[in-house]
Amino acid sequence: MNLEHLRALTAIIDEGTFEAAAYELGVSPSAVSQRIKALESALGQVVVRRGTPCSPTAAGAVLLRMARQVQLLEAETRSLLGSDGTSMTVTPVAVNADSLATWLAPFLRDAATWTDTTLDLHVEDQDHSSHLLRQGAVIGAITSDPAAVGGCRVEHLGAMRYVPVATPALRDRFLAGGSPDWAAMPVVQFNAKDDLQHRFLRDRGADPLPPRHTVPSSEGFLAAVRAGLGWGMLPELQLGEALVDGSLVLLEPEGHLDVDLYWQAWTLDSVRLARITEAVRAAARQGLRSEAAAG
Amino acid sequence: MNLEHLRALTAIIDEGTFEAAAYELGVSPSAVSQRIKALESALGQVVVRRGTPCSPTAAGAVLLRMARQVQLLEAETRSLLGSDGTSMTVTPVAVNADSLATWLAPFLRDAATWTDTTLDLHVEDQDHSSHLLRQGAVIGAITSDPAAVGGCRVEHLGAMRYVPVATPALRDRFLAGGSPDWAAMPVVQFNAKDDLQHRFLRDRGADPLPPRHTVPSSEGFLAAVRAGLGWGMLPELQLGEALVDGSLVLLEPEGHLDVDLYWQAWTLDSVRLARITEAVRAAARQGLRSEAAAG
Structure with a gap:
C-alpha cells in the first residue's frame, strides 16, 4: 500500500471533493483520481462514494482509519528526526x-x-x-x-x-x-x-x-x-x-x-x-x- | 394520492426511522411501512432510502415537498374552519x-x-x-x-x-x-x-x-x-x-x-x-x- 494513495483518500474525505483534495495536496485532480483508482484496483473494492461531499465506503472506512494512524505516526517520527519542523499534523x-x-x-x-x-x-x-x-x-x-x-x-x-x-x-x-x-x-x-x-x-x-x-x-x-x-x-x-x-x-x-x-x-x-x-x-x-x- | 400516506413519508424523514414515525403518528411501524409501500407501488418508484436516518430519494423529495405544502394548507384550512384549535403546525x-x-x-x-x-x-x-x-x-x-x-x-x-x-x-x-x-x-x-x-x-x-x-x-x-x-x-x-x-x-x-x-x-x-x-x-x-x- 502506497502512502501517497492513502493521503489522497484522507484528503478527499476531509475536503469533500477530488478538486479540493487536489488543491490541498498541491497536485492535479487527475493525479488524485489516479491514486484512488490505484487503491481501488489493488483492493478490488470501491473505497470512495462519489458525491457531494464524497464519503468512504465500508472498505474505504477501514483504509481511512489505517491511513490516519499511519499519518499520525509518520508525523511524529518526522518531528523526532527533526526533519519536519514546520508542518502541522491535523x-x-x-x-x-x-x-x-x-x-x-x-x-x-x-x-x-x-x-x-x-x-x-x-x-x-x-x-x-x-x-x-x-x-x-x-x-x-x-x-x-x-x-x-x-x-x-x-x-x-x-x-x-x-x-x-x-x-x-x-x-x-x-x-x-x-x-x-x-x-x-x-x-x-x-x-x-x-x-x-x-x-x-x-x-x-x-x-x-x-x-x-x-x-x-x-x-x-x-x-x-x-x-x-x-x-x-x-x-x-x-x-x-x-x-x-x-x-x-x-x-x-x-x-x-x-x-x-x-x-x-x-x-x-x-x-x-x-x-x-x-x-x-x-x-x-x-x-x-x-x-x-x-x- | 393519499394524505395519510404522505403524512407517513414526512414523519419518516422528520423523525429519521420508521419506528419513530410510527410513534409520532400513533400507529404501528407496520402501518407506516404499508403506507410507504402503497406510495411506492402507486408511483412505481422507491421514495425512501432506508438507512439511519432514512432519507428521501429524488422521487421522494418531490413528493415530500408537495406533502409539506399540502399539510400547511390543510392546517390553515382546519384552523380557519375552527375544527382544530389545539394542534400545532411544524x-x-x-x-x-x-x-x-x-x-x-x-x-x-x-x-x-x-x-x-x-x-x-x-x-x-x-x-x-x-x-x-x-x-x-x-x-x-x-x-x-x-x-x-x-x-x-x-x-x-x-x-x-x-x-x-x-x-x-x-x-x-x-x-x-x-x-x-x-x-x-x-x-x-x-x-x-x-x-x-x-x-x-x-x-x-x-x-x-x-x-x-x-x-x-x-x-x-x-x-x-x-x-x-x-x-x-x-x-x-x-x-x-x-x-x-x-x-x-x-x-x-x-x-x-x-x-x-x-x-x-x-x-x-x-x-x-x-x-x-x-x-x-x-x-x-x-x-x-x-x-x-x-x-
Whole structure:
C-alpha cells in the first residue's frame, strides 16, 4: 500500500471533493483520481462514494482509519528526526455541541500552545460519535457511550448536569395547580436524536406530549429558551447568571438529568494523542461533575 | 394520492426511522411501512432510502415537498374552519449558524407568541441551504444564494459583516514588520465549506496558507478564537464587548467581508409562511446592514 494513495483518500474525505483534495495536496485532480483508482484496483473494492461531499465506503472506512494512524505516526517520527519542523499534523476529534459550548474552553487554550498540531473538530451528538471513531473519521471522541469501539480505549470523564428551565413568563402561562403543565407547555429540543426533554417528560407522565420546537445549535437552543419559545433542559454550565438575575427560572427545584461523558481514543502509542487525552482530562476535571450520575 | 400516506413519508424523514414515525403518528411501524409501500407501488418508484436516518430519494423529495405544502394548507384550512384549535403546525426553516447565534433572537421572540406553529430549525451553511428548499425539507431558508430555487420567491435581507480578529497575544506572536504574517499565523475555519478566511488570505497574497483549525459551531468558533487557537473572521454582531475590553483585537482596522443574506420561501399563499417571512424581515432590519455589500 502506497502512502501517497492513502493521503489522497484522507484528503478527499476531509475536503469533500477530488478538486479540493487536489488543491490541498498541491497536485492535479487527475493525479488524485489516479491514486484512488490505484487503491481501488489493488483492493478490488470501491473505497470512495462519489458525491457531494464524497464519503468512504465500508472498505474505504477501514483504509481511512489505517491511513490516519499511519499519518499520525509518520508525523511524529518526522518531528523526532527533526526533519519536519514546520508542518502541522491535523488531528480530527469529535466533540458534542454542549461540551464545546461550555467546559472545553481550557482544552482549546491548551491546544493553542501546541505548535505541531491543528485541531479538526467534528461536532456530533454524544450518542452518535462512536461511528466516527469506527469509520476512522476521528482519532478520539467525547461520547456518552461507555462501550469501547474496537481498537479504542475508553475512560469516564465526568457528568454534565442538565436542568429544566424556562422564562418566568412561560412558566406562569403554563402553571397548573402550582406545578408546570408538562403536557401543554411547549418544549425546545436540540434535534430529533435529543431525548433529554422526552425522558424528563416521560418521568412526569406527560401525556399527550407538548408541542415541540427544534433548534439544533447550543447557542440557538439557549437563545430559544431565553426568547420564551419553550422550556428546555440546559447544561447548568451554560446558565451563567440567568438564574440569579431571574431571566430564567428552574421549573423544578431538584429536577435534573446527569449525562455521563467518556473519552474514547485509538490505542495508539502517539505523543500527540496522549497530549490531547491529557488536555481533555484536565478540562473535564475542572468543568464536569465527578460523582456517578443519578438522573 | 393519499394524505395519510404522505403524512407517513414526512414523519419518516422528520423523525429519521420508521419506528419513530410510527410513534409520532400513533400507529404501528407496520402501518407506516404499508403506507410507504402503497406510495411506492402507486408511483412505481422507491421514495425512501432506508438507512439511519432514512432519507428521501429524488422521487421522494418531490413528493415530500408537495406533502409539506399540502399539510400547511390543510392546517390553515382546519384552523380557519375552527375544527382544530389545539394542534400545532411544524414549520421547517433553514438558518445559518451565525445568524442563529446573533440577529435572529427577535425572530425567536416573535415565534414564541405564535400559538399554532412550532419551529423546526435546520442549521445549515448559508451557501448550502438551497438544496434543503429543493428537497422539500424546509419551507423557507436564510441563504447567501440570490438565485431563486424553482417555486420559491427570494428577497434581500441585508449583509452580515465579518471582521478579522485574534487575541492580542496571538497577534503579537505573528507580527512581521507591523502587520500580521498571514502565511504563518494559525487560522480557525468553521468547516471545509467555510471560505471566508481563505478569501481574506487570498486577497492578502498569503502563500503558503497558514495552519488551520476547524471548529464547526458558532459558539465554539468564538471560544477557539478567544482561546488563542487562531485568528478568524467573526461576525461583528458576535463580538460584544471583546474589542472594547481588549480581549480580542482587529487585525486590520478596515478589513472586513460582508456576506449578503437572502430569504427564500415557497410561493405559497399561507398565513403562517407570510408571518414567518415578516418576522425574519423585521429581525433582519434590526440586525443586518442594509447597504449593498462591499468585500
